[in-house]
Amino acid sequence: MKIAVDVMGTDYGPQELVLGAVQAVRAYDCEVVLVGDSEIIKKLLEEYNAADERKITVHHSSEVINMDEHPGIAVKTKKDASIVVATKLLRDKECDALVSSGSTGAAVAAALFGLGRIRGIERPAIATPIPSLTGTTVVLDSGAKVDAKPEHMVQSAIMGSVYAELMLKIKNPRVGLLNIGEEETKGNEQALATYPLLKAEEHINFVGNVEGRDINKGTVDVVVCDGFVGNVVLKFAEGLASAIMKLMKEAILNGGFLAKLGGLLIKPAMKGLAKRLDPAEYGGALLLGVKAPFIICHGSSKAKAIKNAIGVAIDFAERDVVEHIAGNIVKSRKGNEEI
Amino acid sequence: MKIAVDVMGTDYGPQELVLGAVQAVRAYDCEVVLVGDSEIIKKLLEEYNAADERKITVHHSSEVINMDEHPGIAVKTKKDASIVVATKLLRDKECDALVSSGSTGAAVAAALFGLGRIRGIERPAIATPIPSLTGTTVVLDSGAKVDAKPEHMVQSAIMGSVYAELMLKIKNPRVGLLNIGEEETKGNEQALATYPLLKAEEHINFVGNVEGRDINKGTVDVVVCDGFVGNVVLKFAEGLASAIMKLMKEAILNGGFLAKLGGLLIKPAMKGLAKRLDPAEYGGALLLGVKAPFIICHGSSKAKAIKNAIGVAIDFAERDVVEHIAGNIVKSRKGNEEI
Incomplete structure (x- = not known):
């Protein structure tokens, strides 16, 4: 199980996100891909004695979407924004789930554009x-x-x-x-x-x-x-x-x-x-209805919340929530057509 | 200052409303008119040693609007319902404010039909x-x-x-x-x-x-x-x-x-x-926008809440809230017309 983490969000900066990810790989049986400014991330990994951690990889992205930007426009124009890049990794199946914690609007827009909706979910x-x-x-x-x-x-x-x-x-x-x-x-x-x-x-x-x-x-x-x-x-x-x-x-x-x-x-x-x-303790909310497991954390998330969110992301992917939603929507539509 | 109290509402029955009213006349410089089944009210007043209280009068009404009735229809058809009768006392200036605690929908409907809206308030x-x-x-x-x-x-x-x-x-x-x-x-x-x-x-x-x-x-x-x-x-x-x-x-x-x-x-x-x-402690909410001071208490109000609501009703009437709303709406409308 591999989880992408957009580390450029939250009010507390990348340090809390990277720390949460480090705690997660030590607590759970998972790998993480940290998406964001690689220089900052590598420094933080050294600081947390995790520079040689095999389960952590760093994926560089040069841009960040800020809280005050229009989500739809920002996601389309900032192609190298951390949330856009992380979503692409998820779409390309280079990871199994994603944890985001920046602007909720930008996360939803990135998921919609990057992953698309489950058939039957508007x-x-x-x-x-x-x-x-x-x-x-x-x-x-x-x-x-x-x-x-x-x-x-x-x-x-x-x-x-x-x-x-x-x-x-x-x-x-x-x-x-x-x-x-x-x-x-x-x-x-x-x-x-x-x-x-x-x-x-x-x-x-x-x-x-x-x-x-x-x-x-x-x-x-x-x-x-x-x-x-x-x-x-x-x-x-x-x-x-x-x-x-x-x-x-x-x-x-x-x-x-x-x-x-x-x-x-x-x-x-x-x-x-x-x-x-x-x-x-609840580790973020689930964005349901898009084609892959996508977690949205509170902007004020600290390391513990991020670690727990990665735990939730693992469950989200392992329990096939996306596939079950797709199946139940089809069942519901068939039922409605029969009526 | 004279406050009408519809005693037939609340989940706890007239006993809490009558008790609250008795406590209010003893605590504040006010009179109350208790509207509802006079037999029940008189018995309760005796029980609370308030049968001879000069500041309390009883106004009989034979009907009650229940929580599950359609407010608009009930208010129009049950002409002797306690909330309808109490609102009429307020409209006819036989009292200065009203405290209700039955169905919120019925209270709003009774106020709208019985008192009417302040000019400019839709x-x-x-x-x-x-x-x-x-x-x-x-x-x-x-x-x-x-x-x-x-x-x-x-x-x-x-x-x-x-x-x-x-x-x-x-x-x-x-x-x-x-x-x-x-x-x-x-x-x-x-x-x-x-x-x-x-x-x-x-x-x-x-x-x-x-x-x-x-x-x-x-x-x-x-x-x-x-x-x-x-x-x-x-x-x-x-x-x-x-x-x-x-x-x-x-x-x-x-x-x-x-x-x-x-x-x-x-x-x-x-x-x-x-x-x-x-x-x-806050004694109910104010229904603003109708032509007289009208208080709506929570359905689960006990005596203390009713007593405090009567206190709020006194302030509501004494501080000319209704008149000030009427004045400010006129000012606002004039301003908008000037623009």
């Missing part, structure tokens, strides 16, 4: 796993396509079901449509038009509408929503979780000696919880 | 205050209108600014548009069309796009969004906050003796924090 979707009270819920789309059409939402539901089955090992995963009420008659135009399509779709286990509060409850395994809503909700989750933790720390520090002592005593228990809630 | 919006790291952020619309047009979003921005100025005492409140990126070119069709309108609006302090994570950061004072997005986000916030608290308790309980001791020691500090994060 729009790819970003699937993000988030912790729930009972395990993990996958939310998609978390930002690949805003103003999604009802058919795109159905395709997301099919892809999310494959994800939950193969990556989370959930049999017959429950799928919910994110909405403002449980009743079939509730929602915006998009949700109202999507509901009957999901209900008619035989190849998923659609259980109806779910509300915002169900995401963390674990009411369903797959939450389907528009890319705009998914993106807003997931960024809000980050902000809220960190705000609660910050306010808690403040409350304990301002609570006097006993509260401070209590804070120390609960620290080990809180560490386990923090690990469970830490997005870095 | 759609009312629900404004919900939520705690941030620096104070309070008001999010609107949190569910009155899905598929809002860009002009509705601008009207929300104007109403939200008045709310922040008068209710939160923030001078020249910063307004942000909830979006998936900071750049003007990002977003769905609705956001892209709304941005230039907000930018051109002279009577608000529009600072640009904000993302989900900004809501709790306190980056802006007013967050403008579509009713679908606002509703999903706020329900998600509830779910996430309670999930974090639940997981924390579990982690402490499973963390052994020292963790449990620590949990006891931080309890007083946590109580203060819980109070700050408790939606009940």
Whole structure:
């Protein structure tokens, strides 16, 4: 298993990406190809005592796509950008999966242009796993396509079901449509038009509408929503979780000696919880619907997140998620034609 | 100041609403009119030793609108429903503000039919205050209108600014548009069309796009969004906050003796924090854009939330929020005509 890593993204620079890759080859049975400025990468590999690591190869690329560039234009004009070059390696089967962490827009554009869509999928979707009270819920789309059409939402539901089955090992995963009420008659135009399509779709286990509060409850395994809503909700989750933790720390520090002592005593228990809630543990989101395993990491990913993302990329490739999506979309289309 | 309370809503029945109202007349300088089944209300007043309370009057209504009814139809056909009768009292100036807590859809419909919109406001919006790291952020619309047009979003921005100025005492409140990126070119069709309108609006302090994570950061004072997005986000916030608290308790309980001791020691500090994060402390959301002060409480409101909502209703009426919205909409329209 060989994973390409675009090391020129993230807010923390190549050092975190290269370090994460080094940690990954030591932890997993895999090879990595580091794509980016080879001079920088080689220096970092020396720094991390990994210059002679056989499992790591360096693939030079001279350009970088910045966060403020128009994704579509940048991907087309910067032919030697690290994300474009890494995607080409994936397309040419020189590697089995890709881990990216720069601009999400540029990553989606590079995947669309470089790999193409799975037949039957009109729009790819970003699937993000988030912790729930009972395990993990996958939310998609978390930002690949805003103003999604009802058919795109159905395709997301099919892809999310494959994800939950193969990556989370959930049999017959429950799928919910994110909405403002449980009743079939509730929602915006998009949700109202999507509901009957999901209900008619035989190849998923659609259980109806779910509300915002169900995401963390674990009411369903797959939450389907528009890319705009998914993106807003997931960024809000980050902000809220960190705000609660910050306010808690403040409350304990301002609570006097006993509260401070209590804070120390609960620290080990809180560490386990923090690990469970830490997005870095989940190692990035999956871009589903394109023709090869493509992972998108958060722009603020550090080495641990990158290492975990490489682990997810290995699973993504080994479990044939792409092939299963292609197969299930065909089944769904046949079913619809028969109706 | 006289506040009408529809006591037939909420998941916990009239007992919580009547109790909240009794607590309110004892805490604030106000009168309340309890609207609903007079027999039930009178029994409850006796139970709470408030049968002779001069500041409380009972107004009988024989019908109730249930959560599963179509709001528009129910409001038109059930002429003696508690929310319809209470709204009529408000319209006829027999009271100064109204507190409701049944079906949000029915409340909005009753307000629209019974009170009418402020001239220049095409759609009312629900404004919900939520705690941030620096104070309070008001999010609107949190569910009155899905598929809002860009002009509705601008009207929300104007109403939200008045709310922040008068209710939160923030001078020249910063307004942000909830979006998936900071750049003007990002977003769905609705956001892209709304941005230039907000930018051109002279009577608000529009600072640009904000993302989900900004809501709790306190980056802006007013967050403008579509009713679908606002509703999903706020329900998600509830779910996430309670999930974090639940997981924390579990982690402490499973963390052994020292963790449990620590949990006891931080309890007083946590109580203060819980109070700050408790939606009940904020006492309901304001329905802005209709011709009189109308408060919508959460369906799961208990007595404390109702009492606080009555407090908010008093401020809502005393600070002339409705009149200021009417004035600012006129100013904004004049400005636009001059352009």
